[in-house]
Amino acid sequence: MPNATVTRDQPGPTAPPSKRRSRRLRTVFGRQPLGIGLAAPYAVFLAAVFAYPLGLAVWISFHDYFFAAPGAQVSRPFVGLDNYKTALSDPAVRRSFLNVVEFLVINVPLTVVLSLVLATALNGAIRGRSFLRVAYYVPYVSASVAVVAVWLFLFSGDGMVNKLLGPLAPDPSWLVNSGLAMPVIAIFVTWKQLGFFILLYLAALQNVSKELYEAASVDGAGKFRSFMSVTVPGVRPATTLVVILATITGANLFTEPYLLTNGGGPDGASTSPVFVMYQKGIEQGSPDVASAIGVILVIGVLVISLINRRLLERD
Numbered sequence: 320m321p322n323a324t325v326t327r328d329q330p331g332p333t334a335p336p337s338k339r340r341s342r343r344l345r346t347v348f349g350r351q352p353l354g355i356g357l358a359a360p361y362a363v364f365l366a367a368v369f370a371y372p373l374g375l376a377v378w379i380s381f382h383d384y385f386f387a388a389p390g391a392q393v394s395r396p397f398v399g400l401d402n403y404k405t406a407l408s409d410p411a412v413r414r415s416f417l418n419v420v421e422f423l424v425i426n427v428p429l430t431v432v433l434s435l436v437l438a439t440a441l442n443g444a445i446r447g448r449s450f451l452r453v454a455y456y457v458p459y460v461s462a463s464v465a466v467v468a469v470w471l472f473l474f475s476g477d478g479m480v481n482k483l484l485g486p487l488a489p490d491p492s493w494l495v496n497s498g499l500a501m502p503v504i505a506i507f508v509t510w511k512q513l514g515f516f517i518l519l520y521l522a523a524l525q526n527v528s529k530e531l532y533e534a535a536s537v538d539g540a541g542k543f544r545s546f547m548s549v550t551v552p553g554v555r556p557a558t559t560l561v562v563i564l565a566t567i568t569g570a571n572l573f574t575e576p577y578l579l580t581n582g583g584g585p586d587g588a589s590t591s592p593v594f595v596m597y598q599k600g601i602e603q604g605s606p607d608v609a610s611a612i613g614v615i616l617v618i619g620v621l622v623i624s625l626i627n628r629r630l631l632e633r634d
Contacts, residue, residue: 373617380610402611412612415583415590416619418501422591423569423623425505430565431558434513438520439550452521456514463511467578470507494580497588504575504589512568516561523557524550559631563624570620573597592616 380402382395406412441452458466473480474493481488489496493503527550535545551558572591576583583590592612600609 376610376613379607380614382607384607384610386604386606398607402607403615406608406611406615411587411590412592412595414587415592415595416616418587418589419570419572419591421501422505422508422572423566425502426509426569427562427565429505429509430513430516431561433509434516434561435520435551435554435558437513438517438524439546441517442521442524452517455517458511459514461511463574464578466511467507467575470503470579474503491585495585497585500576500580500585500589504572504579505569507579508569508572508575512565516565519557519561520554523554527553555631559628562627562631566623566627567620570616 381397381399383398383401384395385393387393437455441448441455445451471494472478475481476492476495478492481492489499493499531549531553532545535549540548571593573593576589576591576594580589583594593616596609596612596616599612600606
């Protein structure tokens with residue numbers, strides 16, 4: 320009877336060419352190559368719209384860069400960290416970063432609390448639920464210029480808010496007060512974007528099991544206790560996303576102070592890093608310093624987002 324045992328010196332059975340080709344494709348494209356194909360257009364879009372400009376901004380920030388005529392050959396020498404030193408030594412730049420920190424301290428917690436509470440209310444069986452969902456989402460999709468006009472009418476010196484407050488109205492008024500301008504902008508942005516974050520929480524609430532609420536009710540938990548013990552932990556991934564998105568949105572603040580306070584007034588109390596980048600890069604012709612500010616802002620947002628993720632996702 321022939322020995323069918325394969326020794327070490329004898330080559331084992333080889334896979335057919337079709338299987339070897341399939342293994343190579345799986346190694347390159349993963350187990351679901353169709354998913355890679357569907358995601359490829361968006362990946363190319365991200366690379367073209369975000370990755371390339373970011374890489375170019377980093378390169379500009381390390382060079383003596385200035386705008387030149389198309390096709391002109393000019394020297395742009397490497398200057399190291401000089402642009403970063405120039406940016407950080409500018410009081411207007413430092414003030415803008417402090418302003419955006421103040422904005423985030425007000426805006427992010429307010430956004431998380433209000434959007435979660437309202438989403439929980441809208442997720443229940445209340446009258447006019449569909450109308451309220453649409454009403455909260457309308458400001459988010461409305462043009463900022465049109466919505467800003469309403470807030471200027473409310474918070475101007477002779478606006479409706481000051482008329483209602485009477486002698487309690489601040490002097491100088493809200494948007495020309497160095498201590499109140501940024502908080503008013505933070506409240507405005509919170510109100511305008513609230514509908515989007517409510518939508519995120521509504522989607523997350525669909526994944527919270529109703530059996531958990533029933534078990535909490537059996538244990539004697541009231542509505543507030545059920546909210547804190549069931550709802551808040553159940554939507555923790557959505558909370559992480561809301562915090563990160565709100566942080567990124569706040570760090571890119573530009574339109575609101577530009578329109579509400581006429582370009583970051585009073586005396587720079589509501590300027591943002593993005594607005595200072597616009598001033599440095601476009602109005603003053605220093606794109607290298609503006610790029611350095613942008614890189615610092617990106618690093619700061621990444622650090623804050625990583626810290627938030629670690630704090631919110633830990634057990």
